[in-house]
Amino acid sequence: MPQLENLLRELIRNGRWKAGERLPSEVGLAAELGVGRSSVREALRLLARDGLVDVRHGSGTFVADVLPAIAETPDVNELLRRARLLEAYEVRRALEVEAARLAARRARPEDVERLKLRLRNRQERIGDEASAFVDADLDFHRAVVELSGNAVLLGLFTTVEPVLREALVEMVEHETDMPDVSCSHADLLAALENGDVEGAIAATVENLEAALTLIRTESADR
Structure with missing residues (x-):
């Protein structure tokens, strides 16, 4: 779901979660954003691929300590x-x-x-x-x-x-x-x-x- 990926990019860019901060669980994000858990999982996978988040098995998903440049995205x-x-x-x-x-x-x-x-x-x-x-x-x-x-x-x-x-x-x-x-x-x-x-x-x-x-x-x- 590209629009969900862009939404999470925008939230990170705007400082919703700081560098090194742990994101809510997939269940928590799905409930907060009103989308399916599988959509959240796929969006996080794409963000991890681009170096925006760090998935630590057993610990959770964290915003990268050093964020790459994030392109402008549409309104949240x-x-x-x-x-x-x-x-x-x-x-x-x-x-x-x-x-x-x-x-x-x-x-x-x-x-x-x-x-x-x-x-x-x-x-x-x-x-x-x-x-x-x-x-x-x-x-x-x-x-x-x-x-x-x-x-x-x-x-x-x-x-x-x-x-x-x-x-x-x-x-x-x-x-x-x-x-x-x-x-x-x-x-x-x-x-x-x-x-x-x-x-x-x-x-x-x-x-x-x-x-x-x-x-x-x-x-x-x-």
Whole structure:
């Protein structure tokens, strides 16, 4: 995760941890930065490769006693925002693809009619303030998860929904090149109406990959 590596570089450059100081554990850094432990481990490996930190097995990871020159990196808050946004979208993709697959098999005509109303509400909120649009968008996607008939998927979605909402509101507010995924939403609805499993999966992937591609591309450019 390049953006996490850059974030840690920036924190070291700004003196968050002094030369020779021990960094928090991988678990502690992951919790503090809101990212996965494996991402922290990989970022620390790259920093060690570049001589910024010293990994001492059995003792921990320490800032190097003599730091090499550290190139300028993007704003810390922006890097942190993008790291969290990417992970939130990766979780969302995993949940919603499976939900769409099941919903295409189980949705009844009356369910699809109610879903049409939610999609219409989402479309009418385009251009409104970010929170109103995001609430309408998540209402539509929650309904699809509900139509999956899988209580575990719904429970997972309910658990991550607050994180998704926060990330999506930030995305709508900050991104200037947000992709228009109205067509993929319409395609998903049509697939559910027709019981088209592959079409429902394809529409969900198209919707979420558009945003994931934007996040990954802009993170790599920074």
